[in-house]
């Protein structure tokens with residue numbers, strides 16, 4: 679089984695996230711793609727203002743009709759900050775022979791990977807899929823890999839990806855550009871503007887019903 683893990687704050691989930699998930703799932707033939715909302719993302723200094731349970735609920739509403747997508751509360755259920763290495767160890771420990779794990783992250787997130795907890799231990803556990811974002815292509819050169827791990831990768835021209843010494847791959851994928859960001863959505867709600875067609879209708883209704891993003895500091 680090929681399992682994709684897509685972590686993020688998802689505050690809130692929007693069509694940019696959903697289309698990314700769909701394109702990655704199709705391109706890499708993943709059986710499942712799990713959205714994993716972070717409880718307290720270590721790299722978002724302000725912290726997520728929205729309770730994790732609301733963010734998880736919005737993810738579940740957004741993906742309800744797609745049988746290839748699911749959500750996991752593993753980071754929310756774990757006390758303390760969300761570290762990717764802990765999540766990857768959790769899923770790697772549950773794999774069966776022949777299974778493969780794919781960790782999906784945006785090119786913007788990949789740029790910071792060198793500062794993540796135990797980041798070198800991530801590479802042998804899973805394949806990485808680095809995705810593009812409008813204004814931020816996915817393409818990587820060897821110099822984009824954190825210096826501490828660089829010499830453990832080599833470029834594989836056949837697959838046009840980087841191969842880690844243990845046999846896992848660092849792939850990149852250029853996605854359809856959808857210039858939506860969660861911060862823009864929060865700001866629009868705060869300013870009383872429409873978010874229709876930026877998020878699924880079920881998510882829009884949930885935000886309205888719960889009065890999310892209206893208060894000070896909402897953006």
Ligand code: ATP
Nearest residue numbers: 686687688694698783784787811856858859860861
């Ligand atoms: P914020 O605006 O608060 O930073 P965000 O929209 O970037 O939020 P996150 O939950 O931080 O949302 O994103 C999770 C992952 O989804 C990141 O790896 C990010 O690169 C990717 N992502 C977010 N928005 C898009 C988009 N419009 N297109 C492609 N990838 C996206």
